[in-house]
Amino acid sequence: MPDFFNFLKPKNELENQGGFAENHPYIPEELWIKCPVCKNAVLSSDLMDNHKVCPKCNYHFRIAARQRIEMTADEGSFEEMDADMSSTNKIGFPDYEKKLRSAKISSGENESVITGTAEICGEKTVIAVMNSQFMMGSMGTVTGEKITKAFEYATANSLPVIIFTVSGGARMQEGILSLMQMAKTSGAAKLHSDAGLLYITVLTDPTTGGVTASFAMEGDIILSEPRALIGFAGPRVIEQTIRQKLPKDFQSAEFLLEKGFIDAVVQRKDMKKTLAKLIRLHKTETKEEVRSE
Amino acid sequence: MSAYDHVIAARANDRPTSVDYITRIFGDSFFELHGDRRFADDKAVIGGIAELKGKPVTVIGLEKGRNLKERMSRNFGSAHPEGYRKALRLMKQAEKFRRPVICFVDTSGAYCGIGAEERGQGQAIAENLMEMMTLKTPVLSIFIGEGGSGGALALAVADEVWMLENAIYSVISPEGCASILWKDPGKTAEASECLKLTAQDLFKLGVIERIIREPKDIESRLFDSLKNLIAETFERKSSISPEKLIEMRYNRFRKF
Numbered sequence: 001m002p003d004f005f006n007f008l009k010p011k012n013e014l015e016n017q018g019g020f021a022e023n024h025p026y027i028p029e030e031l032w033i034k035c036p037v038c039k040n041a042v043l044s045s046d047l048m049d050n051h052k053v054c055p056k057c058n059y060h061f062r063i064a065a066r067q068r069i070e071m072t073a074d075e076g077s078f079e080e081m082d083a084d085m086s087s088t089n090k091i092g093f094p095d096y097e098k099k100l101r102s103a104k105i106s107s108g109e110n111e112s113v114i115t116g117t118a119e120i121c122g123e124k125t126v127i128a129v130m131n132s133q134f135m136m137g138s139m140g141t142v143t144g145e146k147i148t149k150a151f152e153y154a155t156a157n158s159l160p161v162i163i164f165t166v167s168g169g170a171r172m173q174e175g176i177l178s179l180m181q182m183a184k185t186s187g188a189a190k191l192h193s194d195a196g197l198l199y200i201t202v203l204t205d206p207t208t209g210g211v212t213a214s215f216a217m218e219g220d221i222i223l224s225e226p227r228a229l230i231g232f233a234g235p236r237v238i239e240q241t242i243r244q245k246l247p248k249d250f251q252s253a254e255f256l257l258e259k260g261f262i263d264a265v266v267q268r269k270d271m272k273k274t275l276a277k278l279i280r281l282h283k284t285e286t287k288e289e290v291r292s293e
Numbered sequence: 294m295s296a297y298d299h300v301i302a303a304r305a306n307d308r309p310t311s312v313d314y315i316t317r318i319f320g321d322s323f324f325e326l327h328g329d330r331r332f333a334d335d336k337a338v339i340g341g342i343a344e345l346k347g348k349p350v351t352v353i354g355l356e357k358g359r360n361l362k363e364r365m366s367r368n369f370g371s372a373h374p375e376g377y378r379k380a381l382r383l384m385k386q387a388e389k390f391r392r393p394v395i396c397f398v399d400t401s402g403a404y405c406g407i408g409a410e411e412r413g414q415g416q417a418i419a420e421n422l423m424e425m426m427t428l429k430t431p432v433l434s435i436f437i438g439e440g441g442s443g444g445a446l447a448l449a450v451a452d453e454v455w456m457l458e459n460a461i462y463s464v465i466s467p468e469g470c471a472s473i474l475w476k477d478p479g480k481t482a483e484a485s486e487c488l489k490l491t492a493q494d495l496f497k498l499g500v501i502e503r504i505i506r507e508p509k510d511i512e513s514r515l516f517d518s519l520k521n522l523i524a525e526t527f528e529r530k531s532s533i534s535p536e537k538l539i540e541m542r543y544n545r546f547r548k549f
Contacts, residue, residue, distance in 0.1 A: 091489045091498070141549065148547070170442070170464045172473070175489045176500050179442060179464040180549035183450050186422035187543050194427065210464075212415030213403075213443040218423050232415035232443075233405035241405045251410060261413050 035059050051268045060225045060268055062205060064107070065114045065131035068164055072272050073118035073127065080116040082149060087111065087142045087174070096173040099135065107133035111142045112167070115150040117159070121276035123283070126154040129164040130211075137167035139210055140174045144181025147215060151188035160198040160279050161189075165216040168234075169209015182214035189218045198282040200275065203230050203253065203262065221278060222262045223271075224253035230262075297482035299491045300467055302459035303438050304401075309515075310370075311339055311354025311397040314437060317516035318523070319343035319352060328379060332412060335376030337368045337400070340383045342392070346524045351387035353380045353448060354397035357438070370439075371404040374417035377447050381421050384428055393431040393527045396448040401466065403444030418447040425450035426546070427539050431530035433523065435505070436460040436492075452530060452542050455503040456492040462500070463490035499548070 032041045038057035047054070051071060052061040063071075069078050086104075089096040104110060112134040118127045128150050130137040147163070154161045170178040192199060201219035205228035212232050216222075224230060231238075231251040239246055249255055256262045266274050294302075302308070315323050322344035328334040340353040357370030364370075380396075387394045403414055425432060434451040440462030456462060467484040471477055474484070489495065492504045505522075508514050530538065 091487075093487050144549070172465045172470050172488070175464055175487075176462060176495060176498065177549055179446055180500065180546060182443060182446060183422050183426070183546040184549055186419060186450075187426040187546055190423045190426050191543070193423075210443055213418040213447075214422055215419070217413070217416040217419040231410050232403065232418070233410065238405045238407070238410065242407065246407070250407070259411050259413070261416055 053268050058226060058267075060205065060227065062132050062166070064133055065109065065129040065164075068129045069114065069116075069118070069127070071268070072120060072129075072162075072164075072275065074120065074122065077119035078116055078127070079118070080114060081153065082115060082146050083110065085111060085142050085146060087140045089173075090141065090177055091175045093173040093175065099173065103133075103135045107131055109134050111146065112137045112140065112171075113143045113146050115146045117153075120162075120272060120279065123276050123279040124159060125275075125279060126150050126157075126159050126161045127163075128161070130166045132166045132206075135168075135171060137165075137211070138169060138171035139167060139178055139181050140171040141177050141181060143171070144178075144184050147181075147185045148188040151185070151192045154197060155188075155192045155195050158195070158197060160200065160282065161192060162200045162202065162275060163215060163219070164202045164204055165207045165211055166204045167207055167209065167211035167216075169211060179210065182210050185215045186218060189215050193218075193220070198279065200278060202266075202271065202275075204228050206230070206234075208232065208234050217261070223264050223266050223274070224256065224262050225268055225271075226253060226265050228253045230256050295482065296485040296488075296491050296494075297467070299459050300461055300481075300485050303461040308438055308459075310359055311356045311399055311437065312359065314397050314435075314516065314519075315339070315343070315352055315354060318520045319345065319350075323352060326383060329375040329382055331378055332375045333373075335368075335373050335379055336366055337370050337372040337404070338376035338379050340379060345520070345527070348524075348527070349390070349392045350527070351383050351392055351394045352397075353383055353394065355400040355445070355448065357399055368404060370400040371402060372400065372444060373404050373406075373409050374412040374414050377403070377417040377421050380448055381417075381424055384425065384432070388428050388430045391430060393433070393530065394428070395523060396432070396434040396451065398434055398436045398440050398445045398448050399438035399460075400441050400444050401439050402441030403447070418443045421447040422450050426542060429535035429539065431527055431533075431538060432542075433526060435519075436462055436501075441466065450542070450546070452538065452545070453502040453526065454500065455505055456495065456501050457505045458492055458507040460492055461490045462492075462495055463488050 031044045033044050035054040037059040040056045052063050113130045115128040199219045200221045203224040207216050207230045253265045325341040339356045343352050355370050356367050358364035358367040432451040434449040434454045436456040467481045470484040471480040495501045
């Protein structure tokens with residue numbers, strides 16, 4: 001089971017090369033990749049053609065935010081917002097600058113979320129995609145600010161919002177200011193909702209902590225990728241608290257579906273058309289209402 | 294006092310809990326209301342209606358319990374989703390009847406366990422954050438002991454947040470921070486310092502509006518002065534329109 005505190009563990013070689021954290025396979029070009037779930041060797045090019053989903057067992061490899069945008073947005077339609085915003089060490093937390101620097105290098109991004117506008121099968125939307133390669137998608141003030149601004153832009157321009165979440169939770173190096181992002185983003189989501197606009201969240205592996213306890217769970221429609229780990233507390237924390245092993249598949253997307261907390265588990269290859277369909281279904285209703293007023 | 298001294302003081306077993314505050318401030322006027330109408334009554338959250346200087350208020354508190362037996366029955370103040378849902382039900386009720394809401398916060402955090410996850414701990418907290426932001430009635434949160442992360446914030450999306458002098462409010466426990474960052478739970482004192490979790494630090498960061506002094510004999514003057522302060526604050530807020538109130542609350546959190 002994925003461990004969302006991986007980003008805090010000592011760096012390994014692969015991560016220094018710009019790859020994934022230790023448990024999660026780095027995917028070099030032109031090679032055979034061993035699927036971490038079924039252990040079958042898969043040709044890297046086959047994996048790429050298959051949306052980075054194992055053709056043998058349907059394991060959805062973690063993917064970078066840019067790649068997710070490529071898979072979701074119509075070609076050339078993505079326009080990034082607030083690309084240059086970047087975190088500072090507001091509470092003087094030891095070694096935070098160093099952590100930020102290495103996160104920037106290993107992810108090639110300025111923060112744990114990319115926001116902007118895009119078209120999905122011709123439907124215009126605001127989109128935010130979190131990035132597990134940047135401090136395990138932890139939520140700092142800039143993460144919260146970019147998401148809040150994305151919501152505010154969508155509210156002002158009557159656009160839907162789609163957020164792909166992946167996060168280990170709050171970013172403790174920003175202390176209480178990180179916690180405040182939960183309230184801030186939730187407030188922005190509420191005003192967007194009160195304006196009658198659509199918000200869809202897509203939970204990807206893993207989504208935990210402060211992100212689960214705020215905007216990830218606030219969508220009108222909550223989708224998830226298969227077998228994603230989704231929870232408030234991480235499995236290790238729970239096991240330490242209750243001093244027993246957790247059942248298999250506890251906190252998986254399918255488990256949450258069964259418990260009634262998500263609307264649907266959607267295969268990566270079907271995600272784009274599903275999102276487009278949902279936007280379209282909401283578009284007709286709201287626009288006609290507005291016109292008839 | 295070091296930050297870690299504050300952590301110890303905030304967790305001290307002889308510290309007044311929400312029940313003490315409710316009893317001493319609202320006396321016999323407090324009428325307890327139970328249950329979230331969905332699953333159960335979570336005893337880590339106490340809530341009800343009371344009278345404050347002749348006016349009705351909704352009171353909600355995270356309750357740790359005052360002795361071992363109580364602490365066990367109240368799950369040491371760590372609420373399950375049904376606790377947060379009970380709190381939200383009472384807040385919505387307060388909105389309907391146009392009475393202000395006062396929350397006493399004292400928890401090491403929302404409970405981490407199988408039932409809590411199965412019933413949507415994250416979803417319950419998220420819903421509170423969202424709904425509290427636009428609640429059309431004044432909300433005041435007072436941190437009386439521990440303010441543990443999302444489990445505390447779920448009762449603190451308020452117009453004003455006050456903290457007792459020795460209360461703490463943090464995104465993660467100093468123990469958790471020390472063991473994750475330095476793999477060394479022995480560095481708890483150092484982590485306490487780094488997290489900026491004392492009332493003084495949080496006041497400087499603009500996270501809270503007021504620090505409540507704790508007199509040596511905490512029983513003697515604290516409750517009376519607090520009662521007056523709460524009543525005055527609600528009096529001031531009562532002249533603000535709900536729309537303006539929500540706008541101010543949004544901006545209060547927007548600035549971070």
